[in-house]
Amino acid sequence: MLNYIWFGMMAIAVVVGIFTGNIEAVTQAAIDMAKVSVEIAIGLIGIMALWLGIMKIAEESGLIRIIARGLKPITLRLFPDVPADHPAIGSIVLNMSANILGLGNAATPLGLKAMEELQELNPHKETASNAMVMFLAINTSSVQLILPATVVALMGATASEIFITTILATLCSTIAAIAAVKFLEKRKRFALPEPEAKPEAAGESDD
Amino acid sequence: MIESILQGMNEFAKYIIPLLLVGIPMYALAARKVKVYEVFVVGAKDGFTIAVRIIPYLVAILVAVGMFRASGALELLLNLLAPVLNFIGFPPENLPLALMRPLSGSGSLGLLTDLVNEHGADSMQAKIGATMFGSSETTFYVLAVYFGSVGVVRSRHAIPAGLFADAVGALSAVYLCQLLLR
Numbered sequence: 151m152l153n154y155i156w157f158g159m160m161a162i163a164v165v166v167g168i169f170t171g172n173i174e175a176v177t178q179a180a181i182d183m184a185k186v187s188v189e190i191a192i193g194l195i196g197i198m199a200l201w202l203g204i205m206k207i208a209e210e211s212g213l214i215r216i217i218a219r220g221l222k223p224i225t226l227r228l229f230p231d232v233p234a235d236h237p238a239i240g241s242i243v244l245n246m247s248a249n250i251l252g253l254g255n256a257a258t259p260l261g262l263k264a265m266e267e268l269q270e271l272n273p274h275k276e277t278a279s280n281a282m283v284m285f286l287a288i289n290t291s292s293v294q295l296i297l298p299a300t301v302v303a304l305m306g307a308t309a310s311e312i313f314i315t316t317i318l319a320t321l322c323s324t325i326a327a328i329a330a331v332k333f334l335e336k337r338k339r340f341a342l343p344e345p346e347a348k349p350e351a352a353g354e355s356d357d
Numbered sequence: 358m359i360e361s362i363l364q365g366m367n368e369f370a371k372y373i374i375p376l377l378l379v380g381i382p383m384y385a386l387a388a389r390k391v392k393v394y395e396v397f398v399v400g401a402k403d404g405f406t407i408a409v410r411i412i413p414y415l416v417a418i419l420v421a422v423g424m425f426r427a428s429g430a431l432e433l434l435l436n437l438l439a440p441v442l443n444f445i446g447f448p449p450e451n452l453p454l455a456l457m458r459p460l461s462g463s464g465s466l467g468l469l470t471d472l473v474n475e476h477g478a479d480s481m482q483a484k485i486g487a488t489m490f491g492s493s494e495t496t497f498y499v500l501a502v503y504f505g506s507v508g509v510v511r512s513r514h515a516i517p518a519g520l521f522a523d524a525v526g527a528l529s530a531v532y533l534c535q536l537l538l539r
Contacts, residue, residue: 152512156421163424166433175427183423187415191408199404204381206400207393211385251373262407262506269507277511278504286503286515290459290494291522300466301487308478312487313362315533319492322533323526330521334514342513 194258201259205241214240228288228328229281231271238267242285249289252296261289274343280335287327293320407506414505418497422460431456447531450482454489455527459496459520466490484538488530493523 167176208214218225218239225232225239232238241264248257264285272279278286297316302309334340385391425431435452442452450472457465472486496519504512 151514151516152510155516156417159421159425162430163421163428166430167424167428170429172427172429176424179423179427180420183419184416186423187419188412190419191412191415194411195404195408197404198408199401202403202407203397203399203401204378206396207385207391208381209400210391210396211381211389213381213384253373256374256377258502259404261503265503265507266407269509272509275507276509278509278513278515282504282509283513283515283518286500287518287522289503290496290499290519291526292492292494294491297491301469301491304470304473305478305483305487308484309487310364311538312484312491312534315484315488315530315537316491318533318537319488319526319530322529323493323522326525327518327522330518331514334518337514340514 197255198259198262201256202263205244205260205263208244209237209240214244217243228284231279232268232281236267236271238264238271238281241267246288246293249292250295252294252298254298261285277343279342280331283335284328284331287331288324291320291323291327293317293324410508411502411505414501415498418501422497426457426461426464445528446535447528448482448485450476451485451489451527451531454486455523458489458493458527459523462495462498465495481534481538485531485534488534489527492530493526496520496523 163176164173167173205214214237215235218235218237221239221243222234225242226234229239229242241260245257245260245264248254248260265282268279268282268285269275272282295317297309297313301312305312382391382393382397385393385396431453434456435449438452439449442449447455454465454468454472457468469483469486469490472480473483476482496516500512500515500519504510504515
């Protein structure tokens with residue numbers, strides 16, 4: 151999937167760029183974005199270290215386990231493959247809470263921690279597990295109770311009007327995300343590799 | 358009424374991070390006698406490796422997205438989709454933002470700023486735009502970072518599901534605003 155989308159975006163960009171005369175801008179964008187990617191990643195180091203350190207304390211103190219146990223009824227349905235008291239559930243819950251509260255800076259490190267713990271349970275290391283896809287989908291459809299600071303700054307007094315519509319719209323998209331993941335994960339197209347095949351051998355196939 | 362709730366929540370949001378930074382170590386020290394400093398450092402060490410690990414994935418995704426944006430392909434897609442959107446009552450002014458949102462955070466913020474400057478923060482276009490912006494995430498970036506950090510390359514149904522959710526989010530932003538706001 152990603153293979154086609156990734157190549158498709160670049161191929162379309164080059165073809166369209168040639169016809170619209172934007173080809174120089176396309177080249178410049180490729181070079182600029184490669185640079186920006188590294189800047190973003192490097193910029194993450196400090197924040198990542200801070201939150202991963204705090205998370206480690208929360209883990210050692212048993213806080214994560216307490217949170218995970220409290221939300222068992224919900225997480226068991228969303229992530230049936232993950233044991234209810236696995237640390238991944240704690241990280242997932244914390245990441246979702248950070249998203250709901252609009253704490254973007256804290257959400258990313260917590261989400262990456264959750265991914266790492268889901269990867270431990272994943273038998274096919276290069277292929278996303280059902281739990282990983284569900285987690286990502288909920289994440290990108292982000293339920294949010296607090297408007298992003300940028301939106302508040304931009305909209306001024308009108309920000310209070312879109313408060314309710316934003317919550318409702320994000321609720322719709324999250325429900326759609328969960329439904330889509332549950333529906334698609336059973337399709338043959340998106341099936342997991344055969345259990346007896348070695349992950350390395352499956353690495354040749356597409357999607 | 359809503360105004361004061363909003364203000365209260367944003368006021369409250371200011372305290373969450375400092376309270377977490379102090380609250381978690383406090384609980385750990387008081388309840389479990391965890392050696393907080395030593396444990397913090399052990400956890401923080403992973404920050405560097407994870408950040409460096411995502412670089413190749415970020416470069417791949419952001420370069421493709423950047424090229425796509427710069428080529429003007431988005432405008433082309435806009436023209437192609439215009440008849441369908443008119444049919445379902447989707448305001449054409451909001452389409453660039455809806456298409457940009459899953460691709461680029463800074464790009465969609467720029468488009469939202471344009472909407473506000475051009476039509477005013479009070480306009481329906483700006484309200485729909487802000488609702489769209491607030492209710493979804495940059496799907497491709499999040500996918501690259503999250504899956505990249507653990508070395509997952511085959512994303513299976515993550516992209517179709519994510520884009521479907523984005524489409525539902527954009528459509529519900531339009532209809533909810535038209536229904537609830539005048």
